[in-house]
Amino acid sequence: MAALLVIGPASEWRVAAQTLLSWSAQARVPGYDPFALTPYLIADQNRTVHAFNTVQLAGQQAIVYSRWIPGQGWTAKPRDILLPQVRNQIRLQDVAPDRAGTVHLLFFSGDDAAANIYYASAPLSQAGDSYAWTTPKVVGELARTPDEAALVINSKNQLFALYSGRAKGAGLYFTYSTDQGATWSEPSPMFLTYGSGSFPFFLRMYVDGQDGIHALWNVNNSSGLSEAFYYAKLEAGQTEWRDPVQFEAGGLNAPALVAYEGELILVYQADSENGLTRYMRRSSDGGASWTEPVRLFPHVGSNGPASFAVDSANVLHMFFGNRITGRDGTAVHGMWHTVWNGAGWEPPQAIVSGPPVVDDVGGNGFDPSFANAVISQGNVALVTWRSDPAAGANGVWYSYAILDTPELPVSPLPAQPAVAGALPVGPAATPTPLPDQAASNLNVGWSEAAPAGNPVAPVITGSAVAVLFVVVIVVGRGMLLRRR
Numbered sequence: 353m354a355a356l357l358v359i360g361p362a363s364e365w366r367v368a369a370q371t372l373l374s375w376s377a378q379a380r381v382p383g384y385d386p387f388a389l390t391p392y393l394i395a396d397q398n399r400t401v402h403a404f405n406t407v408q409l410a411g412q413q414a415i416v417y418s419r420w421i422p423g424q425g426w427t428a429k430p431r432d433i434l435l436p437q438v439r440n441q442i443r444l445q446d447v448a449p450d451r452a453g454t455v456h457l458l459f460f461s462g463d464d465a466a467a468n469i470y471y472a473s474a475p476l477s478q479a480g481d482s483y484a485w486t487t488p489k490v491v492g493e494l495a496r497t498p499d500e501a502a503l504v505i506n507s508k509n510q511l512f513a514l515y516s517g518r519a520k521g522a523g524l525y526f527t528y529s530t531d532q533g534a535t536w537s538e539p540s541p542m543f544l545t546y547g548s549g550s551f552p553f554f555l556r557m558y559v560d561g562q563d564g565i566h567a568l569w570n571v572n573n574s575s576g577l578s579e580a581f582y583y584a585k586l587e588a589g590q591t592e593w594r595d596p597v598q599f600e601a602g603g604l605n606a607p608a609l610v611a612y613e614g615e616l617i618l619v620y621q622a623d624s625e626n627g628l629t630r631y632m633r634r635s636s637d638g639g640a641s642w643t644e645p646v647r648l649f650p651h652v653g654s655n656g657p658a659s660f661a662v663d664s665a666n667v668l669h670m671f672f673g674n675r676i677t678g679r680d681g682t683a684v685h686g687m688w689h690t691v692w693n694g695a696g697w698e699p700p701q702a703i704v705s706g707p708p709v710v711d712d713v714g715g716n717g718f719d720p721s722f723a724n725a726v727i728s729q730g731n732v733a734l735v736t737w738r739s740d741p742a743a744g745a746n747g748v749w750y751s752y753a754i755l756d757t758p759e760l761p762v763s764p765l766p767a768q769p770a771v772a773g774a775l776p777v778g779p780a781a782t783p784t785p786l787p788d789q790a791a792s793n794l795n796v797g798w799s800e801a802a803p804a805g806n807p808v809a810p811v812i813t814g815s816a817v818a819v820l821f822v823v824v825i826v827v828g829r830g831m832l833l834r835r836r
Contacts, residue, residue, distance in 0.1 A: 373689070373733075373753040378704045381736065383407070383418065383430040386714045386745040390656075390738050391418075392447045394455065394476065395726040397763040401734055402479055404457065405430070405748070406444045413442045415459060417480045422732045422752065431480040437470055437488055438462040445469070445501035446557075450509045455479055456533055458491070458513060460499035467495040469515045473533050491527050491536045494519040502557035504565055512565055512586065514542060516552045521545070524552050524569065528591060542567075542593050543582065549574030553605070554657070560611035563588035564638055568607040568618070578605045581620070585639045599633075599642075610660040612668050612692070619648070619658045619670065627652040630672065632697075648697055651676050651688065655740065656722035664730025665757040668692040671735045672700075673720040675708070683708060687720035687737050687751070703735060703751050710743050717744030730760035 381391070384407050391405040401420040406413055409432055416430035436442040438461045445458040455476045460469055469492030478484035492501070492515045501515035510530050517525040523544035529536045545551060553572040559565055565586040570578045581604035584596040600622070607620040616635040621628045622645070629652045631645040655673035662668050668691065675685040686705030690697045709718035717739045725735035734752045739745070 372701055375703045375751045375753045378749050378751050381748040381750055382426050382428060384747045386747050388748050390722045390724045390736050390748055393724055393726045394449050395728045397760060399729050401726055401728050404444055404447050412440060415442060415444050420734060422728060433482045433485055434472060436461050438466060438468060443499055446503040448503045448505045449476060450505050456503060456511060458501045458503045460495055464497050468493050469495045469501050471533055492517055492525060492539050500552050500555040502555050504557045504559045506559055506563040514555060514557060514567055522551055543596050545571055554607060556607055558609045566609055566639055568609060570605050578602060606657040608657040628654045649700055659723040659725045661725050661727040663727050663755050663757045664760050671723040671725040673723055673737055685719050687723060708743060713745050715744050715746060717746050719743040731755045731757045
């Protein structure tokens with residue numbers, strides 16, 4: 353086993369050797385515009401990763417679907433599946449797969465004057481087919497910007513959502529569904545900011561192994577700076593949240609939480625003598641109490657939340673963007689990977705690293721941020737990220753590595769009929785891949801034929817592809833208001 357990174361004074365970081373993974377050369381995910389955020393990823397049990405994102409299509413926003421298969425690569429073009437419902441704006445907020453093979457999705461549509469949170473679902477096996485998606489329904493009125501929403505599903509296929517709204521004041525509003533999204537409760541305030549210009553930010557929700565639901569968020573001021581960092585829990589079988597707990601005032605952001613081996617592990621960014629860096633707290637009693645914060649690594653920078661994934665050997669992996677100081681004193685930016693060994697995190701290894709590059713939009717800017725990763729079939733790690741927009745927005749990037757763990761058995765998901773009812777609101781072109789894309793030529797059999805009996809003409813239709821039930825989902829979002 354590799355040695356631990358020994359935590360000590362800032363000047364005494366000591367790193368021991370560890371076995372390095374062989375990561376593929378970084379490449380752009382095809383078909384995303386330069387300003388696209390990191391996608392939401394779902395890994396099924398059929399060696400397929402499903403990706404959902406918001407992109408610009410011929411000047412109009414759309415939610416799109418694509419997929420990645422080890423050894424074959426990405427589909428050549430994303431498929432647009434949902435279009436704006438209000439004011440020609442749409443932004444994906446979260447995705448959650450259930451145990452029956454359905455993927456559930458929340459999105460924001462509107463602008464500063466009028467906006468709602470919408471819900472739609474489809475069989476995961478047909479997620480690239482716009483006909484398969486249910487008609488979007490409003491589950492949260494009077495959503496506000498900056499838009500924030502999160503969605504989770506428990507072992508009973510019950511759905512729970514939080515979103516940033518303003519119906520009874522600025523804050524977080526809670527709604528839930530006990531019938532797999534067919535009907536939703538009346539939204540109610542879970543947390544109000546009571547501050548002039550204050551708003552929730554970096555909202556995250558997680559479900560633990562006992563169906564407890566955990567929520568984390570910042571409250572930012574009108575300048576976009578973090579003023580406070582909160583945690584709340586919804587006990588299994590309940591609909592009333594515990595009172596939110598404020599961890600610390602100011603300076604904390606980008607929370608990421610994982611339930612692992614009977615513990616909750618929270619990693620977030622906070623100020624240090626060298627700038628923002630990552631700290632960890634742990635809870636062994638389901639979130640009732642937490643350890644004191646521990647600084648994890650010498651890495652610094654405001655590069656978004658970490659991303660967690662577990663492999664088939666039950667090893668917990670963490671991925672994150674940050675920078676360190678090189679041997680010659682210059683900054684080394686990168687996307688980093690580490691694993692948990694039961695007592696701490698091993699020394700991070702670089703997936704990709706180098707000096708920062710600031711370039712024009714669509715150029716060669718380099719400052720990896722906002723990691724989102726999954727492990728496919730238990731033994732293939734796929735990580736996606738974007739460069740900090742200050743470096744010059746240039747799309748979404750990815751790399752993958754084969755782990756020294758067994759592949760999980762393939763487990764087919766039964767075929768499901770498409771659900772008629774998706775209501776695109778106008779034609780939109782599918783983008784072409786970026787010209788310097790290092791991506792597979794595979795176009796995994798998209799069909800342009802419309803399913804029989806569907807009265808709605810979609811923007812683009814796609815055939816169902818046989819995929820299998822979900823084993824892991826990791827959610828990551830790029831944030832627009834940032835603190836350096």
